Amino acid sequence: MRTHQLVLQWIEDQLSSGELTLGGRLPAERSLAEQLHVSRTSVREAIRVMEAMGVVRAGVGSGPDAGTVVIADPTAALGSALRLHVATSHLPVKDIVETRVLLESWAASRAHPDAPALAEAASLLEQMENCSGTEEFLALDVRFHLALADAAGNAVVSAMMGSLREAIQAYAGRITGSLPDWDATAARLRAEHRGILAAIKDGDGGSASQLVADHIEGYYAEAGLGAGA
Structure with missing residues (x-):
């Protein structure tokens, strides 16, 4: 040693x-x-x-x-390692997307309707309604998804999602050029966000889980990144 x-x-x-x-x-x-x-x-x-x-x-x-x-900052090492591996193509975008679906659909199904993180999610939705520019929208979008994950109350899932934050925002931004109409996509994403948040607040974890999965996969499918891409 x-x-x-x-x-x-x-x-x-x-x-x-x-x-x-x-x-x-x-x-x-x-x-x-x-x-x-x-x-x-x-x-x-x-x-x-x-x-x-x-x-x-x-x-x-x-x-x-x-x-x-x-101190306790478990996202520091995870985030650095994931960003480096994504940058060197050791972790394909497809695998990151599948991991997002796995983590976020689980979190949505178990999110507490009265969790304080949902108030933050609602505030971020309001900011997304009025933001200008793709980069600002995507930054708010990632924060919205992290807030939903926090609402499940699982520290490990929150840490894993936090470590994915920059990687998610980076590759989500890279594929915006492949979208046929960003304004239409942004409007659809906002509507889907509202639906997910409403399902969680109504205590319908099953619907929230499916809505999150459809929401994540739909964005990449629209940009031409299907399951095998």
């Missing part, structure tokens, strides 16, 4: 045992290096890895923000 992996293993063990908790601070770099009999370079490398994973936040200098603090 490489020395920085020893540091990572120690941090994981401390988190698992409860010795380190959310908001807790890691020992100083020199102290941790001496404790684990590794170099300070190995400690710094391990902390950089953990920071990229969204597990810690490293502060410099002195004062209340100094030191390395345990």
Whole structure:
């Protein structure tokens, strides 16, 4: 095992045992290096890895923000990895779309009609009615779908959807040029959004789930990205 992996293993063990908790601070770099009999370079490398994973936040200098603090941002590593793999074509757009349908239809079927996230979704719908430009619409659209996922109350699903956010917005934007009439498409998407939100608020999870699946697949089918594309 490489020395920085020893540091990572120690941090994981401390988190698992409860010795380190959310908001807790890691020992100083020199102290941790001496404790684990590794170099300070190995400690710094391990902390950089953990920071990229969204597990810690490293502060410099002195004062209340100094030191390395345990945080919880599970979308950080997932989002970075997914964006890189999509960019290198290791994850085909088709597979991302299918994953969206899987996650979002499940979330819609279990979304709580009184979830606070639905108020945010309704506000985003209003903004979509008045926005100008494709890029702004798609950014609001992604936030709308994330709010629906949050309404299901499943932290893992919310984290996975959050990690997909930028990838979804990027490839949704790339295919707009293939749409025959963006204004007509935007109007249809807004109407479908309203239908999905209404079904969830009415407690009809089955209908909401099917509406979400049809909504996602319909957008890509209209742009010529069928099931095998």
